[in-house]
Amino acid sequence: MKSGMKQDSAFRAMVAPLLSVVGAFLVGTVIIGLLGEDPLVAYAALINGALGDVQALANTLQKATPYIFGGLAVMIASKCGMFNIGVEGQMYVGAMAAAWAGFTLTYLGRGAHIIAALLIAGIAGGIWSFVPAILKVRFGVNEVIGTLMLNYIAYSLTGYLTVYVFKEPGVMPQTVKIADTAALSLLVPPSRLNTGFLISIALVAVTYVLVYRTLWGYNLRTTGANPAAARYSGVNVSFMRISALLVSGVLAGLMGAERSLGVYSRFISSFSPGYGFTSIAVSLLGRDNPFGILIAAIFFGILEAGGPAMSIATEVPRELLSILQAIIIIFVASGAYISKMLSDRRVSV
């Protein structure tokens, strides 16, 4: 009985995300149809392009990697009842910090160099989320505003550092290359899939244990679900909020490090197509559950990796996939509301 109930609720948690995905693909089918193309051909090309062979699969996972880090970062803050929309900025400073360590601390040996670069990236991301955390706890500044503001500072600051301080000679707004000792090794070259992906997978398990098995996680969830009850039970709510945003920022910093150390081998100004913001959708689609986030991130990776193949095989522009992503986000956001209504209705039927 007990496990039956658990399964039932796990099942129900998945219904809304699945329906959103199916719904989005149905809308996509209509659009492709209107463009005069065969939806089946287009989707087959998409799947084939994303999962068809080892290189395609590696490419998909490579595209999914930032979303795994980012989804986890959003999740940790949200479990504490906060909305970190500053993942993008925290990622940028993390990416810059990692690149800096990569081309500066060249006297370190290979292992030490990578670890130092990751550490510095995490710290940089953490600092970037610590500021809004303090603003919230001390001065009551809503974290949505605080984290968002710091995004703009991150863009500008990393842009400035790239162009005026660490610029590689040439036309590209990018820094000099990192030393080989700081590079995350590629798993299946030539794909840029790197050990950063393995780190993100490990973090899925780590954050799961952290949130659901530790005292810190219990206090985190209690603070998020009912701050008054948390206070009553002896939890230092301000401390929890600060530490949650801090952990969230560290994850975002690592997210940036994976790009700099594993994919670009340098920092590139404005490299992100909005990884940090899409991560919010990933965490939403993954229902704030680390494993759900892993699945959702890979799913987003499939859309992005399969897009070019689809637009080559058919006349469907790859922008369709951005539209699909957007539709999924809308459906999931409203689906969260609908399934809450559903579960209020039939709580334990």
Add this chain to the structure above:
Amino acid sequence: MNFALEARGIKKYFGPVKANDDLDLRLQRATVHAVVGENGAGKSTLMKILYGIYQPDSGEIFVNGEPVTIGSPDVAHRLGIGMVHQHFTLVGPLSVTENVILGVEPCTRGLIDYKFAEQQVREVSNRYNLTLEPTDIVESLPVGLQQRVEIIKVLFREARIIILDEPTAALTPAETSDLFRIIRDLVADGRSVVFITHKLNEVMEIADDITVIRDGRSVGSLTKDAATEKELARLMVGRDVMFSISKPEVTAGEVVLNVDNLTSESVSGDQRIENVSFSIRAGEIFGVVGVAGNGQDALEEAVTGLRRATQGRIELMGKDITGLSTAQIRAMGVAHIPANRTATGLVMDFPLSDNGLLGHQYRSIFRNGPFINRKAVNEWINRLIKDFNIKAPSLNAPAFTLSGGNQQKLILAREMVHEPRLLLAVQPTRGVDIASIEMIHKALIEARSRGVAILLISNELDEILSLSDRIAVVYSGRIAGIGDPASFTVEEIGLMMAGAGKEVV
């Protein structure tokens, strides 16, 4: 003759839990119909069915003799059925008017017509003498007035049948008699009222008819004149209930809590405590009574480290605890049954097991280093469930699936089973049935016998008087009188509660 509302053979199962198992209810027009039964008997479930929140598994409902299907609260509104829930559903930061019109906003040209709405709210308020100011912010109102906002909401939707689920649980005696006056006015106006309560004296005072529910079944349906409190209690519980408590002699031990000239902060303008001094010994129950809003909240929070003291000292076992954190104070053996179980005592979405851990999460027996020791926690919860006879679907069931009384029992068990030095019990019997009150009182007395010092804060004067070894009456944040309960007459206490008492020390 047809009834304003009739339910026949209502069944509602939640998995294996038979919340309603063949229930009948007949509400005569322009009467008050009391529904009584133990915690978890199925009262709220039945009301939620009549209000369209749940659908019955089987059974029929008639409104004015017509068979109806109440698919949602909207349908209920259209049928003239309104409900005030056991736990309020108000939006604190909004005004009275905004709360009342939520969902049925009167609009002109697409804009909400606040003038018109306020005028209507004022009209209803005046008609039933509810003394509500339409522009007041709801969270700044005392509980009794918040409840009237709920009542206006129902009247505003033109309900002819009004369901009140435990409306008196959080009220002071004065607020309760005001509510009864309002109910009588509503009935005189031709409306019919379903009234749920655990207090049988209230049933005898206000009800015309009574339905008794036990384990989801109707076990009695009688008129007030044919009923006695004893008989009702026997029907509800299935055995005779003891109404009086026997308190063994206990020699009080060392001083456990000493509060010396304490003045607290005021939080968002509420009543702070000022220059309060008292002490409690091991094996002593110290009762604090007063009209709600006279500093009880501040006292509760100051002693548990949830509110800062601006002056004075609090000592526990001789150690100064003023300014310590809640976690530190709890670790020194202070347990706390809070006044508001849903807002502070529980995390409603959390499973039972996580709720049972609340406040104990720092204790080393429930941890392996930074990890939570699930096995120890589950053993602990099972013990709580067994010792306090908590009715719960499973350890994984969220707290909101428990009936109100069982939620309260869960908190009590959690705070009492681990043998605290000081137990701060605030409204410990709010919303629990008579058999559980008997059990809770027994548990408090037993804890006292084992040498626990108990600070009991309650609006129930009877409870304070029958349990306490010493009492303090609070008025306006100060102690208006303190001493042996036998040294005061009830009239004197009433006067002190109203601020007209003599100073007795």
